[in-house]
Amino acid sequence: MPIWDDVVPPEERALYEHGGWGGVAGFGKKPALLVVDMYTAFVDPAYPYASPDAAQTVTAIRELLTQARASAMPVLYSRAEAARNVAERGRWKGKGRLQPIMARPEAYQIVPELQPLPTESVVVKTAPSAFHGTNLVSQLVVHAVDTVIVTGAVTSGCVRATVVDAFSFGFRVVVAAECVCDRGPTSHKVALWDIYTRYGDVLPMADVLAYMRTVRSGVAGDARVTHVAASHSRGG
Amino acid sequence: MPIWDDVVPPEERALYEHGGWGGVAGFGKKPALLVVDMYTAFVDPAYPYASPDAAQTVTAIRELLTQARASAMPVLYSRAEAARNVAERGRWKGKGRLQPIMARPEAYQIVPELQPLPTESVVVKTAPSAFHGTNLVSQLVVHAVDTVIVTGAVTSGCVRATVVDAFSFGFRVVVAAECVCDRGPTSHKVALWDIYTRYGDVLPMADVLAYMRTVRSGVAGDARVTHVAASHSRGG
Amino acid sequence: MPIWDDVVPPEERALYEHGGWGGVAGFGKKPALLVVDMYTAFVDPAYPYASPDAAQTVTAIRELLTQARASAMPVLYSRAEAARNVAERGRWKGKGRLQPIMARPEAYQIVPELQPLPTESVVVKTAPSAFHGTNLVSQLVVHAVDTVIVTGAVTSGCVRATVVDAFSFGFRVVVAAECVCDRGPTSHKVALWDIYTRYGDVLPMADVLAYMRTVRSGVAGDARVTHVAASHSRGG
Amino acid sequence: MPIWDDVVPPEERALYEHGGWGGVAGFGKKPALLVVDMYTAFVDPAYPYASPDAAQTVTAIRELLTQARASAMPVLYSRAEAARNVAERGRWKGKGRLQPIMARPEAYQIVPELQPLPTESVVVKTAPSAFHGTNLVSQLVVHAVDTVIVTGAVTSGCVRATVVDAFSFGFRVVVAAECVCDRGPTSHKVALWDIYTRYGDVLPMADVLAYMRTVRSGVAGDARVTHVAASHSRGG
Numbered sequence: 001m002p003i004w005d006d007v008v009p010p011e012e013r014a015l016y017e018h019g020g021w022g023g024v025a026g027f028g029k030k031p032a033l034l035v036v037d038m039y040t041a042f043v044d045p046a047y048p049y050a051s052p053d054a055a056q057t058v059t060a061i062r063e064l065l066t067q068a069r070a071s072a073m074p075v076l077y078s079r080a081e082a083a084r085n086v087a088e089r090g091r092w093k094g095k096g097r098l099q100p101i102m103a104r105p106e107a108y109q110i111v112p113e114l115q116p117l118p119t120e121s122v123v124v125k126t127a128p129s130a131f132h133g134t135n136l137v138s139q140l141v142v143h144a145v146d147t148v149i150v151t152g153a154v155t156s157g158c159v160r161a162t163v164v165d166a167f168s169f170g171f172r173v174v175v176a177a178e179c180v181c182d183r184g185p186t187s188h189k190v191a192l193w194d195i196y197t198r199y200g201d202v203l204p205m206a207d208v209l210a211y212m213r214t215v216r217s218g219v220a221g222d223a224r225v226t227h228v229a230a231s232h233s234r235g236g
Numbered sequence: 237m238p239i240w241d242d243v244v245p246p247e248e249r250a251l252y253e254h255g256g257w258g259g260v261a262g263f264g265k266k267p268a269l270l271v272v273d274m275y276t277a278f279v280d281p282a283y284p285y286a287s288p289d290a291a292q293t294v295t296a297i298r299e300l301l302t303q304a305r306a307s308a309m310p311v312l313y314s315r316a317e318a319a320r321n322v323a324e325r326g327r328w329k330g331k332g333r334l335q336p337i338m339a340r341p342e343a344y345q346i347v348p349e350l351q352p353l354p355t356e357s358v359v360v361k362t363a364p365s366a367f368h369g370t371n372l373v374s375q376l377v378v379h380a381v382d383t384v385i386v387t388g389a390v391t392s393g394c395v396r397a398t399v400v401d402a403f404s405f406g407f408r409v410v411v412a413a414e415c416v417c418d419r420g421p422t423s424h425k426v427a428l429w430d431i432y433t434r435y436g437d438v439l440p441m442a443d444v445l446a447y448m449r450t451v452r453s454g455v456a457g458d459a460r461v462t463h464v465a466a467s468h469s470r471g472g
Numbered sequence: 473m474p475i476w477d478d479v480v481p482p483e484e485r486a487l488y489e490h491g492g493w494g495g496v497a498g499f500g501k502k503p504a505l506l507v508v509d510m511y512t513a514f515v516d517p518a519y520p521y522a523s524p525d526a527a528q529t530v531t532a533i534r535e536l537l538t539q540a541r542a543s544a545m546p547v548l549y550s551r552a553e554a555a556r557n558v559a560e561r562g563r564w565k566g567k568g569r570l571q572p573i574m575a576r577p578e579a580y581q582i583v584p585e586l587q588p589l590p591t592e593s594v595v596v597k598t599a600p601s602a603f604h605g606t607n608l609v610s611q612l613v614v615h616a617v618d619t620v621i622v623t624g625a626v627t628s629g630c631v632r633a634t635v636v637d638a639f640s641f642g643f644r645v646v647v648a649a650e651c652v653c654d655r656g657p658t659s660h661k662v663a664l665w666d667i668y669t670r671y672g673d674v675l676p677m678a679d680v681l682a683y684m685r686t687v688r689s690g691v692a693g694d695a696r697v698t699h700v701a702a703s704h705s706r707g708g
Numbered sequence: 709m710p711i712w713d714d715v716v717p718p719e720e721r722a723l724y725e726h727g728g729w730g731g732v733a734g735f736g737k738k739p740a741l742l743v744v745d746m747y748t749a750f751v752d753p754a755y756p757y758a759s760p761d762a763a764q765t766v767t768a769i770r771e772l773l774t775q776a777r778a779s780a781m782p783v784l785y786s787r788a789e790a791a792r793n794v795a796e797r798g799r800w801k802g803k804g805r806l807q808p809i810m811a812r813p814e815a816y817q818i819v820p821e822l823q824p825l826p827t828e829s830v831v832v833k834t835a836p837s838a839f840h841g842t843n844l845v846s847q848l849v850v851h852a853v854d855t856v857i858v859t860g861a862v863t864s865g866c867v868r869a870t871v872v873d874a875f876s877f878g879f880r881v882v883v884a885a886e887c888v889c890d891r892g893p894t895s896h897k898v899a900l901w902d903i904y905t906r907y908g909d910v911l912p913m914a915d916v917l918a919y920m921r922t923v924r925s926g927v928a929g930d931a932r933v934t935h936v937a938a939s940h941s942r943g944g
Contacts (some may be wrong), residue, residue: 007243012420019284019419020331048255074795085827087782087847091403093434095256119793124832126843127404128435133843135834137609139795141642146616156430161400167327168363168397170613183255184248190426194392198329199364310559321591323546323611355557360596362607369607371598373845375559377878380854406849479715484892491756491891492803520727563875565906567728599876600907628902633876636869639799640835655727656720662898666864670801671836 003177003202004193007186021197027211028146028172029220032076033068035061036130036152036159038114039079040106041096043153047107048096051153051181058113060178060205061151064212065114071215074143077122078130078158081108090126128161137169143218147172149208151179156187163195173200176208239413239438240429243422257433263447264382264408265456268312269304271297272366272388272395274350275315276342277332279389283343284332287389287417294349296414296441297387300448301350307451310379313358314366314394317344326362364397373405379454383408385444386436387415392423399431409436412444475649475674476665479658493669499683500618500644501692504548505540507533508602508624508631510586511551512578513568515625519579520568523625523653530585532650532677533623536684537586543687546615549594550602550630553580562598600633609641615690619644621680622672623651628659635667645672648680711885711910712901715894729905735919736854736880737928740784741776743769744838744860744867746822747787749804749815751861756804759861759889766821768886768913769859772920773822779923782851785830786838786866789816798834836869845877851926855880857916858908859887864895871903881908884916 005013016022038061041047043054051057068075082102083089089097101107116122123134130136140148148166150173152159159180166173175195182188196202214221241249252258274297277283279290287293304311318338319325325333337343352358359370366372376384384402386409388395395416402409411431418424432438450457477485488494510533513519515526523529540547554574555561561569573579588594595606602608612620620638622645624631631652638645647667654660668674686693713721724730746769749755751762759765776783790810791797797805809815824830831842838844848856856874858881860867867888874881883903890896904910922929 008420008422012422015419020334021329023329025327025329084829087406087850088829088843090406090846090850091261091408091435093257093259093261093436098256121792121796127846128400129404132401132404133841133846135796135841137613138640138642138798138835138841141609141613141618142795142798144616144618146613156426157434161404164364164397164400165368168365168368168610170323170326170610172327183251184244186244186248187426187430190392190423191430194423194427198393199327200329320593323614324593324607326610326614357556357560363610369605369610371560371605373849374562374599374605374876374878377845377849377854378559378562380852382849382852404846406846480892480894484894487891492806493801495801497799497801559878562878563733563880563907565729565731565733565908570728600872601876604873604876628898629906633872636836636872637840640837640840640869642795642798644799655723656716658716658720659898659902662864662895663902666895666899670865671799672801 004189007189008193016197025172025201027174027220030143030145030218031147031149031212031215031220032074032140032143032145033064033149034130034151034162035065035075035077035114036150036162037078037080038152039108039110041102041108043111047101048099051183053181054153057153057179057181058111060176062113064149064151064176064179064205064208067209067212071212072218073212073215074145074218075116075120076136076139077110077116077120078125078134078136079108079110079122080126081124083126088126128158129165130158130162131165131169132161140171145171147174149174149176151176153181155180155182156191160191160195163199167199174208175200175202176205177202178205240425243425244429252433261408261437263410263456266379266381266454267383267385267448267451267456268310268376268379268381269300269385270366270387270398271301271311271313271350272386272398273314273316274388275344275346277338277344279347283337284335287419289417290389293389293415293417294347296412298349300385300387300412300415300441300444303445303448307448308454309448309451310381310454311352311356312372312375313346313352313356314361314370314398315344315346315358316362317360319362324362364394365401366394366398367401367405368397376407381407383410385410385412387412389417391416391418392427396427396431399435403435410444411436411438412441413438414441476661479661480665488669497644497673499646499692502615502617502690503619503621503684503687503692504546504612504615504617505536505621506602506623506634507537507547507549507586508622508634509550509552510624511580511582513574513580515583519573520571523655525653526625529625529651529653530583532648534585536621536623536648536651536677536680539681539684543684544690545684545687546617546690547588547592548608548611549582549588549592550597550606551580551582551594552598553596555598560598600630601637602630602634603637603641604633612643617643619646621646621648623648625653627652627654628663632663632667635671639671646680647672647674648677649674650677712897715897716901724905733880733909735882735928738851738853738926739855739857739920739923739928740782740848740851740853741772741857742838742859742870743773743783743785743822744858744870745786745788746860747816747818749810751819755809755815756807759891761889762861765861765887765889766819768884770821772857772859772884772887772913772916775917775920779920780926781920781923782853782926783824783828784844784847785818785824785828786833786842787816787818787830788834789832791834796834836866837873838866838870839873839877840869848879853879855882857882857884859884861889863888863890864899868899868903871907875907882916883908883910884913885910886913
């Protein structure tokens with residue numbers, strides 16, 4: 001059963017299916033792995049931005065990270081930074097950043113389990129999307145990427161905004177379901193439903209890993225692409 | 237009772253309130269009215285993209301439109317266009333555009349009730365956000381706008397993406413609740429909840445109109461701004 | 473002798489060569505042809521924006537256009553449109569648009585010799601760069617393009633701004649020297665010099681055509697890429 | 709005599725004047741000061757990117773900086789950073805970055821004379837324009853800026869690209885002539901000519917300072933704006 005079925009009622013799902021939404025978009029040939037905002041403040045429950053499931057999400061992302069490096073896929077991260085002034089901060093309504101714990105040096109650092117290699121890019125962002133106000137799209141163009149596998153936190157916020165921008169910039173977008181987390185389950189599930197119906201594929205991480213294992217020197221093998229797409233059409 | 241309370245359970249709402257999310261961001265001094273994707277295919281129930289409540293939404297937006305013009309506020313619209321090729325079309329998963337009705341000349345035209353004046357801008361877009369791949373942000377800068385009042389369709393798709401971009405570009409964002417509509421109520425309500433907690437204000441259109449009535453020659457009156465913000469803190 | 477040698481003095485050229493600037497960047501595997509602003513007002517000498525050499529430039533671009541279509545390369549155009557208001561118009565200092573001739577219906581239409589096919593994209597822009605306020609980068613991503621061959625008018629204005637953006641978005645950039653023109657030769661030559669030293673290759677159109685002839689179904693042949701690059705290092 | 713008169717011949721200048729180009733665009737009400745790429749590698753003659761006149765430019769910019777802070781204008785900087793990989797580096801043709809001196813820790817730091825205050829923003833960029841791949845436009849929107857005073861290095865490269873983007877985003881643009889420098893005088897002068905004819909004003913720094921002295925709490929005084937514009941029409 002898809003993850004959103006207990007929140008999105010059958011009549012709404014029927015309406016979208018009837019309109020030809022959803023289905024499988026499929027993987028491309030040159031994927032990148034993107035890890036959105038897995039810094040301490042979004043993972044460690046002591047911080048105001050953490051999701052309850054963040055620890056499991058770290059473990060799941062780590063598996064994708066290992067495979068991405070074995071497959072020589074580009075791996076890119078986003079994180080935030082403490083703002084120096086009101087313009088850098090933007091118009092976020094949350095007041096969590098005012099809590100004293102946010103002044104700790106590790107607050108905005110990627111968690112140790114997902115530590116970027118010295119050659120992997122980390123874009124520093126101030127908006128929800130990892131594309132907004134960063135050069136992420138330029139880096140993906142240099143890598144000749146056609147598919148962005150999105151992971152991280154939180155599903156209904158920075159992950160979703162990043163998915164919408166990746167889609168808008170013309171990339172195929174895949175979300176590995178176990179590799180994203182949120183503070184609240186309703187927003188999490190509806191974000192995945194909205195993504196699935198319109199912008200990209202939402203797949204079990206096993207399917208994403210199966211695809212990634214076909215990637216050698218950054219390029220996907222043809223046969224498996226079709227197969228994985230097919231397996232998704234059963235589950236999604 | 238806020239519109240999302242029957243979808244977002246109390247414990248999730250409590251979690252966000254406890255984290256200091258939500259509240260009132262408030263209006264600025266130089267607002268613009270933005271009408272997102274109110275073209276025939278999103279309004280007329282004969283088309284695959286229409287929302288059930290689109291007709292009432294048209295009536296509601298029309299009221300804001302009248303006041304915006306009386307207040308000499310900039311008014312801007314977005315709409316789509318039939319794609320000439322796969323690159324223009326982008327990677328939308330919906331198949332509604334393949335239906336024969338989409339070939340009618342009025343399919344992509346703003347509905348007559350909301351017809352733009354010859355001097356009002358209509359940006360033509362291919363992505364969810366009215367900002368993506370358009371010069372909307374440049375036009376708002378020329379107008380020296382600080383507040384974007386967002387209306388249109390659909391709440392969880394193009395409206396939400398436009399809100400996230402307006403917020404990311406540094407504008408104050410206000411959604412007039414009766415002036416947005418969606419195909420499905422779950423996505424509609426959760427989108428408004430997500431916007432309210434993080435990116436901008438979600439207000440009854442009466443509050444938005446009260447604010448807009450203070451605008452003369454495009455500039456808001458001071459006293460009323462505070463008052464409207466206060467009235468929202470009761471309801472929101 | 474490179475085209476800029478009578479304007480950029482030897483000591484300035486020596487300074488850049490000594491600093492390791494210039495040289496050959498080389499073509500990639502998936503090129504697109506971009507035709508910037510070859511609409512009537514920039515070509516027909518009766519209009520205030522035309523370059524003296526525009527007619528020859530049309531002929532030259534036409535040759536590239538024929539080859540691009542034979543090679544199944546993506547072909548994209550940009551043009552402007554009459555502005556409906558001050559925000560659409562932007563802050564251009566030129567007053568040429570106020571001349572009565574600019575009200576003719578063909579003023580903003582691509583000239584007949586370079587007429588786009590019904591399936592080719594034409595982005596409508598208000599800023600110098602064909603990327604600014606358009607979805608050009610998204611279209612290039614969908615086409616999986618890595619190389620942008622830039623042609624059109626004027627060299628020091630919209631062509632140069634487009635080159636800088638193409639470069640900034642991570643694409644390889646090639647300017648076919650005979651396929652760009654300008655109102656004044658000084659700005660023209662210095663623009664090409666600035667592009668050559670920093671952002672991309674400036675090549676005789678014969679070299680560009682030789683490369684384009686290796687492109688089949690949109691993909692370049694390997695052997696010729698190297699060869700063309702080598703021939704450029706003699707001339708550039 | 710304008711700075712470009714010994715490079716741009718009279719007939720080319722006549723052609724642009726006849727076409728209604730150039731003239732005075734004028735200052736707005738809410739200016740920001742932008743300092744582009746005044747980091748050690750662009751200032752200290754020991755580094756491959758330095759301009760011969762960089763030391764005088766530092767002194768000139770410092771005067772504007774002092775006034776901007778006294779006037780409570782937003783002050784923003786851009787700088788680069790050593791790239792971690794080929795995608796971050798982009799497709800720059802220069803090889804200067806390979807020189808051992810570029811590994812010194814101060815290479816990418818703003819020079820001490822122009823040190824940003826802890827509350828002033830420094831955007832880190834990889835492309836020529838300070839807007840590309842940064843959130844500069846969002847910060848200017850939060851500050852409600854309408855005028856960007858551009859200073860820094862080099863005129864024909866990052867300064868010019870920044871000017872074109874500021875103009876494209878709808879801001880008034882002013883270049884203080886003594887506050888920009890370049891490696892070669894030809895590119896420097898032609899860049900200023902191209903900016904003057906099309907995108908913004910190129911003024912003696914005395915005129916810019918006269919305007920900035922009318923700015924209190926970030927807002928310009930009306931009377932002086934007109935006066936300064938008039939004085940420029942004599943000199944420009």
